[in-house]
Amino acid sequence: MDRPRKPTLDTVAGVVGVSRATVSNAYNRPDQLSAALRERIMQTAASLGYSGPDPVARSLATRHSAAVGFMLGQGLSASFADAALSIVLDGLASTVDGHDHCLVLIPGRDKGGPRPETVARAQADVVVAYSLPDDAPALAAVRARGLPMVVIDQPVLPDTARVEVDDFGGARLAASSLWALGHRRFGVLTFALHPDGHNGPVTPERLTSTPFRVTRDRLNGYLDVIGATTPAWECARSSRELGRAGARALLSAVPAEQRPTALLCASDELAFGALQAVRDLGLRVPADVSVIGFDDVPAAEHADPPLTTVRQPLAEKGRHAGELALRLLDGGRPGEPTRLAVSLVSRDSTAPPE
């Protein structure tokens, strides 16, 4: 199988009878040569089957690779199942895509983000990190490579751009609204405090030592309003099924007269599960139990009943991260962290306790 060697810039230059630099210019700086010559070069290239400068060689020479890396806290599949993440990614893609950049997904291992070796090999000019544990080795790996980085929902790292949301305030908002409605007995449903796959009641130790800023802030926001002794349940992932199980545990742990009249959920996905759990137990939302979510993913509006939730601007978060990434790519400085506002969206899953 002696397939003919792939043509290169040199091949084309040779055939046309110009220098390699000129062919390169034909692709990258059309204003540097006459239109006629350029045309001739392009024709020859086409007839030779040359499909443009090799991206890798180009990247080596220019020192950038037209790709933004995205480090996931979880495996690809879990990521794809996460509606909030999808929206963020979409926002990111919408800013980044116009510039002919590709998105390199760097999947996380089960525990705490991507492996450092994977990060070391990824070809990207800038990477954005999304909801990794604060101490993820991948974060260090990026810095070791000297790549610019933007983090979403994560604590300050020197020399790093950041976009975040007021999770603490949002959680307080949710809890206060329930309190104002007259609720006094609560249950809290949260996603992972530690990347160890644990499902069960939240213990103070697990809460104080969590490396996940978002989880910590939301949980603390709730507890700040409704009291630290409120029973809380930790789900290993933000999934409907785990939320359902957790909510069931919360609701059936105590006699009916002490049962929570309101469930605060750290994500909509968890809240959907909670909705289901309430039905499973033959109870009604919101008459018997109010349920409140966090994120305001599109499905929240179509849930049964439509879910009251804390809205965070997910798409904007992604878009903003994209803009920051692009700016860093241009050699810009990280600048001040951007903090986006949250708001309460009242729908039909909350009401005064009966």
Next chain:
Amino acid sequence: MDRPRKPTLDTVAGVVGVSRATVSNAYNRPDQLSAALRERIMQTAASLGYSGPDPVARSLATRHSAAVGFMLGQGLSASFADAALSIVLDGLASTVDGHDHCLVLIPGRDKGGPRPETVARAQADVVVAYSLPDDAPALAAVRARGLPMVVIDQPVLPDTARVEVDDFGGARLAASSLWALGHRRFGVLTFALHPDGHNGPVTPERLTSTPFRVTRDRLNGYLDVIGATTPAWECARSSRELGRAGARALLSAVPAEQRPTALLCASDELAFGALQAVRDLGLRVPADVSVIGFDDVPAAEHADPPLTTVRQPLAEKGRHAGELALRLLDGGRPGEPTRLAVSLVSRDSTAPPE
């Protein structure tokens, strides 16, 4: 801002006092040098802040980049919302990830897959194409670059590995089961026949000229059993909302006594919408209308009622595509296309007509 120049292989070699080749070997072929020297090199590298060979330069020299490209038929956001795609990607990731490869997502434009320019710039050694139109320019762009390719759910392309599913047979299976139950009046819900955003009744012209193999096969499978004159509705995307609208149209187009007693949906997502539409009209599933899906995404089992559907092995599809990609990477030949089996999963959304 005169930040110190990043150390390179040369820097390390200079400091240790060995040749560059040796440092390279320390990283790539530990058996080529003494353990002691290797150790010394690694130490020096660490103290210099050298984080391993630059991936781009390495790719140029070795001529491969440890990344597999994945061409999407749609924008990133639509892709992330697609449960079936997510599962396929997950399967793919699970085989590919162990080899320290990254996944480069090449997002599609609205119409028919990624732009050829984007493809030309993407850094990947192999690309997998998923449910693009048969005539997508991106496909040609990959071939022009001479990259190996594996296609999922797409017709044969010379020199291309392929994994596919028996969509026609699966659709026949679904239709036959309904027929056997006694149904004689049907409605069919399909996703896009053409990438033009059209929603409405399926016309014969649109059907025969569709560039989407999957759509064509499923639809033809249904019609093969239940007759070509069955009313069918085309949704621009495989979304719950569009399915709901389409099903409503199908169910209310005719007087009640001629109303379809069964709805055949080309995807589960569409079927979920149909379930909702039936309820919207005050009818019951399956007593008044049976609904059958296609794919068997996880949510099918938890739908209300649980959805009867055609199961295709999504994860395996992705895994297989990953294995093929890896094999092509090793210079293997494409080999025979793999055809995976489908099966009918009977749940509670189908029953004999009342």
Next chain:
DNA sequence: TGGACGTTCTGAAGCGCTTCAGTCACACTC
């Protein structure tokens, strides 16, 4: 008519790494 200026194209020096054919020193064999 000569110099300043533009336009168009070229030569050559990299970008940071891999790899292959050696070289060198040393041990081992008969």
Next chain:
DNA sequence: GAGTGTGACTGAAGCGCTTCAGAACGTCCA
């Protein structure tokens, strides 16, 4: 002690492109 290995390391030739400082050749104005 000449021949044969063998393990450890190196020199240099690329990989395919970009880019920058010119060269070459007009053109235009004073």
